[in-house]
Every structure is written in C-alpha cells, then in structure tokens.
Amino acid sequence: GxxxxxxxxxxxxxxxxxxxxxxxxxxxxxxxxxxxxxMGYTPAQSIERVVDHARRSGVSDFAGLVPTGLYGERASTSFLRAVEAAGGRVVALQTFDRAPRAVASAVGRLTVPYDAVLIADGAQTAAGAVPVIRRSAAGKAARVLGTELWNSDSNVGANAALSGAWYASVANxxxxxxxxxxxxxxxxxxxxxxxxxxxxxxxxxxxxxxxxxxxxxxxxxxxxxxxxxxxxxxxxxxxxxxxxxALEVKEVRGGTTVTVSPAPKSFR
CATH class of the missing domain: 3.40.50.2300 (Response regulator)
Incomplete structure (x- = not known):
C-alpha cells in the first residue's frame, strides 16, 4: 500500500x-x-496506553509537551482525552517548535507541579528536555512519558537522560x-x-x-x-x-528497555 x-x-x-x-x-x-x-502506528493508541499505565501506577497530575504541527495537534487531543478517561488531571500543556531552546522554553512555562509529563516527540528531543525538567521546581520528581516514536530509536535504552521514563509501543x-x-x-x-x-x-x-x-x-x-x-x-x-x-509499556532502565506492562497476546 x-x-x-x-x-x-x-x-x-x-x-x-x-x-x-x-x-x-x-x-x-x-x-x-x-x-x-x-497500519501505521498512531500516537493516540500509544498515548492512551502509557497514560493508563501511569494512572494505574498512582500518577494523578499530568503535564504535556507537544510539538507544533499536525502530529502535535493529534497528540494533544489524544492526551487530553486519555487523561480524562483514566481519571487524572492535565494541569499544564505547552507546545514548542523546532527553534533552538524551544523545548526548554516550553518546560519553563510548566509552572504547576505535576507527577508525570508526556513529551510527544522523538527520544532525542525528550532527552534534551529532561535535564531542564529536573532543574525545575514543578517537575523535578516527575515521571517522563514518551510515545511510539521512541521505539524507532534503537539507542533509546542507552540514553541515560531517559532513565526511568515510560513509553508504549509494539512489542519487539x-x-x-x-x-x-x-x-x-x-x-x-x-x-x-x-x-x-x-x-x-x-x-x-x-x-x-x-x-x-x-x-x-x-x-x-x-x-x-x-x-x-x-x-x-x-x-x-x-x-x-x-x-x-496490542501495545506494551517499556521503561528505560540500566542501559536498555524493560517491559513493565506486557502487551495482550490477542483480542479474545
């Protein structure tokens, strides 16, 4: 096709x-x-899956960082719906473009404390944002969440900045x-x-x-x-x-990725 x-x-x-x-x-x-x-991997499904896992793990207050453009718009809509469906709250949502330091600037606008932050972009962009998040008062202890885009990065597990982050994708x-x-x-x-x-x-x-x-x-x-x-x-x-x-949730841990919530084997 x-x-x-x-x-x-x-x-x-x-x-x-x-x-x-x-x-x-x-x-x-x-x-x-x-x-x-x-057959393409859609952001909505991976966002719903990782948000649901985070909510079941005790996360209540969510923040989001989404890029401008069509992908970001759809990711933003999916994020808001997923958090609402899971019974959580979106306390902050910011967009960023591809300009230098745009992500850092967006992080700076997340001023309300949050338990987890979804970064709806590739793993490299997320890794660049994490140090800024950790230096902020609002997100220094927040869990980082990613999307299906991370699974196309073969080095995501080795990225120390993403240690502890969760993302949902197809099983590998x-x-x-x-x-x-x-x-x-x-x-x-x-x-x-x-x-x-x-x-x-x-x-x-x-x-x-x-x-x-x-x-x-x-x-x-x-x-x-x-x-x-x-x-x-x-x-x-x-x-x-x-x-x-059927998606699984993975955690970046110890230089690799570990499945923390397996994907269902079937729809039966």
Missing part, C-alpha cells in the same frame, strides 16, 4: 471504484475508511528475531518500520488463503474482530479502517 497520506488520497478513489481494498502504511487517520485500512521480541534473520541474510539491519510491510503481506496471504482468482476478494475478513498476529504483535482493524494494536 501507499506510505504517505497524499498518495493514499490519490489511490483510494480508483481502488474504491474497482472494489479493491487498500492497506496503507500511513499513520494519518484522516485517510482511513471507505475501503482504506491503515518477534521483530528482534526477524531482524536477526534479515541481518544474517543481507548483512544489514532492516528499517524498524519494515515490519509493517511484512505483516501486511502476511495478512493478505492469510485472508486470501481460500480465495480463487476471478471470484470476489474476501475483503470482509480484514475486519475480523479476533484480529491477527504479526511481527508487531496482535492487531485488528476497526470499522474506521484504523489498526488497533
């Missing part, structure tokens, strides 16, 4: 007229539905096995997102197992509520065409 949202928008009407489902690797929920299924155990086999065969590491392509092909093979060419494609099987198992764990498509994923 297409990777970028604009490509999905171009392909979708043509595929729809031909009654052909589209499985895209985009994470833009705005293009899902109407025969388009997206099956991906690690796949990456080892890939490296042995091609003498290079695969891209982390390549697992989506692998799972999409595996999914198509499974639902088309009994399909005969020339007969209607069994597209309804894509919406199986029991879901599917892949390299990235269990997933299923909702009626909106968005992949719901």
């Amino acid at each position: 297409p990777l970028l949202a604009e490509d999905v928008r171009a392909v979708a009407p043509i595929a729809r007229r031909a009654d052909v489902p589209v499985i895209s690797f985009s994470n833009d929920t705005g293009v899902a539905g109407g025969g388009v299924f997206i 155990n099956l991906y690690t096995q796949y990456a080892g086999k890939y490296r042995a065969r091609f003498n290079a590491a695969p891209y982390r997102l390549s697992s989506m392509g692998y799972d999409a092909v595996l999914l198509t093979v499974r639902i088309a197992r009994d399909w005969r060419v020339g007969s209607p494609f069994p597209a309804s099987r894509l919406s199986d509520r029991d879901g599917f198992a892949g390299l990235d764990g269990a997933f299923r498509f909702g009626r909106d065409g968005i992949a719901e994923r």
Whole structure:
C-alpha cells in the first residue's frame, strides 16, 4: 500500500471504484475508511496506553509537551482525552517548535507541579528536555512519558537522560528475531518500520488463503474482530479502517528497555 497520506488520497478513489481494498502504511487517520485500512502506528493508541499505565501506577497530575504541527495537534487531543478517561488531571500543556531552546522554553512555562509529563516527540528531543525538567521546581520528581516514536530509536535504552521514563509501543521480541534473520541474510539491519510491510503481506496471504482468482476478494475478513498476529504483535482493524494494536509499556532502565506492562497476546 501507499506510505504517505497524499498518495493514499490519490489511490483510494480508483481502488474504491474497482472494489479493491487498500492497506496503507500511513499513520494519518484522516485517510482511513471507505475501503482504506491503515497500519501505521498512531500516537493516540500509544498515548492512551502509557497514560493508563501511569494512572494505574498512582500518577494523578499530568503535564504535556507537544510539538507544533499536525502530529502535535493529534497528540494533544489524544492526551487530553486519555487523561480524562483514566481519571487524572492535565494541569499544564505547552507546545514548542523546532527553534533552538524551544523545548526548554516550553518546560519553563510548566509552572504547576505535576507527577508525570508526556513529551510527544522523538527520544532525542525528550532527552534534551529532561535535564531542564529536573532543574525545575514543578517537575523535578516527575515521571517522563514518551510515545511510539521512541521505539524507532534503537539507542533509546542507552540514553541515560531517559532513565526511568515510560513509553508504549509494539512489542519487539518477534521483530528482534526477524531482524536477526534479515541481518544474517543481507548483512544489514532492516528499517524498524519494515515490519509493517511484512505483516501486511502476511495478512493478505492469510485472508486470501481460500480465495480463487476471478471470484470476489474476501475483503470482509480484514475486519475480523479476533484480529491477527504479526511481527508487531496482535492487531485488528476497526470499522474506521484504523489498526488497533496490542501495545506494551517499556521503561528505560540500566542501559536498555524493560517491559513493565506486557502487551495482550490477542483480542479474545
């Protein structure tokens, strides 16, 4: 399927007229539905998962740091909804752009004490913000929370600044096995997102197992509520065409990452 949202928008009407489902690797929920299924990792699900874990662990007051732009807007909305659903409170929420020291400036505007702070950006940006958070009166003892973006950084566990931070993402155990086999065969590491392509092909093979060419494609099987198992764990498509994923919560600890809340094995 297409990777970028604009490509999905171009392909979708043509595929729809031909009654052909589209499985895209985009994470833009705005293009899902109407025969388009997206497999991309969405910020909403990882934020909901890590917020729920934090709340169950005793966190009540949350702060947020989100980048400007579409990702930040969606992360902000998801964060506010997730905290409310979990029974917590958002006591502060600040945005930042890509200018030098923008994150530090945003941290300085978090003046109300908070128990945890979500940094809805990559691990490197979060690591740069943590020292400023620790020097502040409001967040010196706060738990740092991250998003699914952290899982694409292979060095996140070795980043000492993020020690103790939690983030939610797909499980890596099956991906690690796949990456080892890939490296042995091609003498290079695969891209982390390549697992989506692998799972999409595996999914198509499974639902088309009994399909005969020339007969209607069994597209309804894509919406199986029991879901599917892949390299990235269990997933299923909702009626909106968005992949719901079983996520785990990891903690940065001792130079690596440790699973502190395992992902469900299935949706049954």
